[in-house]
Amino acid sequence: MTATTSTPAIQTEPQTRRRMSAAQRRDLRDGLLFTSPFIFGVLALWVGPMLYSVFLILHKWNMLAPPKFIGAGHFERMLNDPLVGKSLVNTAYYTFIGVPLQLVVAFALAVMLNQQIRGLSVYRTVYYLPSITPAVAFAVVWVQILNPEFGVLNEVLHWFGLGPINWLFEPGWAKPALIIMSLWLTGFQMIIFLAGLQGVPKELQEAAEIDGANAWRRFINVTIPIISPIIFFNMIIGIIGSFQVFTTVFIMTDGGPQNATLFMVLYIYRNAFELFRMGYAASLAWILFLIIMTFTAIQFFFANRWVYYEGRL
Amino acid sequence: MSKLQHNAISRRSFLKASALTAGGALLAACAAPAAAPAGDSGGDAGASMEMIEMRLSAWADVQDAVVYENMVNAYMAQNEGVSVSVEQYPGGYYEKIQANFAADDSADVLYFQGWIWQAYAENQVIYDMSDYIARDGADDFFPGGENYDNQTLWQGGRYMTPTDTGSLVIYYNKDLFDKKGVAHPQPGWKWEEFQQIIQDLSYEEDGTKFYGWGQAQGWNGAYGRSTTFMRRNGHIEWDRITEPTEAYWDNEDIASALQYLVYDAIANDWSPGPEVVEGGGVGVDTGRVAMYLEGPWVMPRLQGELATTEEGINFDVIEAPTGTADTNFTFGHVHGHVITSPSAYKDEGWDLIKFILGEEGQTIIANGGRMCGAPDNIANIWGEIASGVYGFENTDAFANTMRESSISVIFGEGSQIQAYGGGPITVLWDKLLGQTESAAEALAIAQPEIQSHLDQYWADRA
Numbered sequence: 001m002t003a004t005t006s007t008p009a010i011q012t013e014p015q016t017r018r019r020m021s022a023a024q025r026r027d028l029r030d031g032l033l034f035t036s037p038f039i040f041g042v043l044a045l046w047v048g049p050m051l052y053s054v055f056l057i058l059h060k061w062n063m064l065a066p067p068k069f070i071g072a073g074h075f076e077r078m079l080n081d082p083l084v085g086k087s088l089v090n091t092a093y094y095t096f097i098g099v100p101l102q103l104v105v106a107f108a109l110a111v112m113l114n115q116q117i118r119g120l121s122v123y124r125t126v127y128y129l130p131s132i133t134p135a136v137a138f139a140v141v142w143v144q145i146l147n148p149e150f151g152v153l154n155e156v157l158h159w160f161g162l163g164p165i166n167w168l169f170e171p172g173w174a175k176p177a178l179i180i181m182s183l184w185l186t187g188f189q190m191i192i193f194l195a196g197l198q199g200v201p202k203e204l205q206e207a208a209e210i211d212g213a214n215a216w217r218r219f220i221n222v223t224i225p226i227i228s229p230i231i232f233f234n235m236i237i238g239i240i241g242s243f244q245v246f247t248t249v250f251i252m253t254d255g256g257p258q259n260a261t262l263f264m265v266l267y268i269y270r271n272a273f274e275l276f277r278m279g280y281a282a283s284l285a286w287i288l289f290l291i292i293m294t295f296t297a298i299q300f301f302f303a304n305r306w307v308y309y310e311g312r313l
Numbered sequence: 314m315s316k317l318q319h320n321a322i323s324r325r326s327f328l329k330a331s332a333l334t335a336g337g338a339l340l341a342a343c344a345a346p347a348a349a350p351a352g353d354s355g356g357d358a359g360a361s362m363e364m365i366e367m368r369l370s371a372w373a374d375v376q377d378a379v380v381y382e383n384m385v386n387a388y389m390a391q392n393e394g395v396s397v398s399v400e401q402y403p404g405g406y407y408e409k410i411q412a413n414f415a416a417d418d419s420a421d422v423l424y425f426q427g428w429i430w431q432a433y434a435e436n437q438v439i440y441d442m443s444d445y446i447a448r449d450g451a452d453d454f455f456p457g458g459e460n461y462d463n464q465t466l467w468q469g470g471r472y473m474t475p476t477d478t479g480s481l482v483i484y485y486n487k488d489l490f491d492k493k494g495v496a497h498p499q500p501g502w503k504w505e506e507f508q509q510i511i512q513d514l515s516y517e518e519d520g521t522k523f524y525g526w527g528q529a530q531g532w533n534g535a536y537g538r539s540t541t542f543m544r545r546n547g548h549i550e551w552d553r554i555t556e557p558t559e560a561y562w563d564n565e566d567i568a569s570a571l572q573y574l575v576y577d578a579i580a581n582d583w584s585p586g587p588e589v590v591e592g593g594g595v596g597v598d599t600g601r602v603a604m605y606l607e608g609p610w611v612m613p614r615l616q617g618e619l620a621t622t623e624e625g626i627n628f629d630v631i632e633a634p635t636g637t638a639d640t641n642f643t644f645g646h647v648h649g650h651v652i653t654s655p656s657a658y659k660d661e662g663w664d665l666i667k668f669i670l671g672e673e674g675q676t677i678i679a680n681g682g683r684m685c686g687a688p689d690n691i692a693n694i695w696g697e698i699a700s701g702v703y704g705f706e707n708t709d710a711f712a713n714t715m716r717e718s719s720i721s722v723i724f725g726e727g728s729q730i731q732a733y734g735g736g737p738i739t740v741l742w743d744k745l746l747g748q749t750e751s752a753a754e755a756l757a758i759a760q761p762e763i764q765s766h767l768d769q770y771w772a773d774r775a
Contacts, residue, residue, distance in 0.1 A: 150592040166747065257744075
């Protein structure tokens, strides 16, 4: 007999999957039941139309006759359509100038509202209210604010000897006007920043102060890193939202003057419902989706270099 | 004892039941429309013993709901066995029509503007009524003339009826004319006289500006309202009105008209600019503008219960001025009804349409504030009613304008350009309204862009 050393047999899980207990099955069933309205809504109103729009990319459809297969025809059209480039440039302008400004304004408001002052809850409500105003009402009000003749904005500029500016009627000023208007809607981002600021540990601030850091250094080296995930989140949401701007532009300028505010979603809408080009509109929508996804992925890629997550080594 | 007896249903059970109910209701709601069409589309002549239920779309203004409710009530009183329901699509009339066609759930008879329905005819979702017209000898319902034909015919088929119209005439404030001692315009007046009157009636008084002309913002600041002036000397900006192949925009007559009426008028305060109009309070209806080109739908704002000012405006109307061509090229709107191809009740739909076009139907339309379809009905039915309600005298202007009228342009499916502009034409107008370029400069740029658009339109068709 050969003496052998053998390693103890490794205990493995049984080959057959353990059957769910009655309680687990009940839990699963209840969970699916509770979420069924939401799941049904997502499938019927979101996933389903998205899948159909993939089908439409390869088809010409005017909503009146059955879809007709045209292969890559829409992409050929896109390459020769000057308004595609125009709308993308307009959208990029609005997004990459507007979003940083929105972040700065929202953060500044959050810092101001993170003080212990009288009437704080009133101030917080007042600054948050515009972001829950219906978009149509908001647009109508801002049409008046931006009116070159009677608008409040030009009146304020006049106090400082500036203007008047033909805000929504001059191509060079129409996009800046919409960006200024978007700063009024930073209430949601402000609330998120406020929550982040209130989560900054006081001990870290005190420790930095003991080490001789002044208020600015504490802000830059303690507060900003701690809330960098919040900044990152607001930046992602802001860019995604800005790429999809539609309602205010549709009401206020309808893409004018001279296509200066022809943003991508507005151009998609026009192709779909005014020009009977539902397939082309679907193709444009997917291109926009890919662009947004790409920018989001780029942001995530670079996030590691500046976003600090507590607990991560 | 059971849970029910104890009335001790648990929170978990209650929530489960709620989720089940909500999910079931959602499924039922989505299932119902799928079931409904089987009843609608399955109808045929054999079901004539049953009540025929037709659907008629009406334009989304409040007055149209009243007009067509009265219309269908009168029709049904004379046609037992037919029930007609009126439906309006506010907040996107044509988008909802498209969606209804996509869902195979279109109404039987639809209301259209005369320059919008052509794409639907191309796709054969609306019905060519030529056979009905020939069968019933209904040619008299169609006044003839290029404008009426342009807006009711497509590639030889008659798809839309002239149910109501809207001739654009010059509305003028008689008090402002009298105040400045300017003679009221007379039929046959010319472009040069019109220009002088504009300047004579533009002034400032006690810090308030009064304008001789209103051509800015909204429909007034658009291509469709300018054709009468652009074409005054006979030059048309297209080789043909319906589906043009050549654009002739870079022309002196067009440049001079647009330069004066849009660019110069705003620069010299002869017309309020779009930003002034947008601010409100400046228009013929507020007594600050002496003249503008508008349709009959504006009259409720000038006189009557709905007038903008309490005392109303003392106004009259006149055909637009002419140039050397001596013809009125004003855009005469024709609106009407089409029968949808999927409708199972085309015969009944045609019958309803004939009623609408008949004397009783046209009287209901006139009493409801819309202008009759044919010039003779405008003169004989609508004119007296409207002048009695709104207090103007020159009722002939509307009928005469419709007799001579034209339309800006008509395209089929897929054109950015339509009767009121779009595409490079809107860009051209933006430049003039914003005064970033002169008319000649802007037209020189617009001409190749408009031609390129035409070339693309025909390339898409090929």
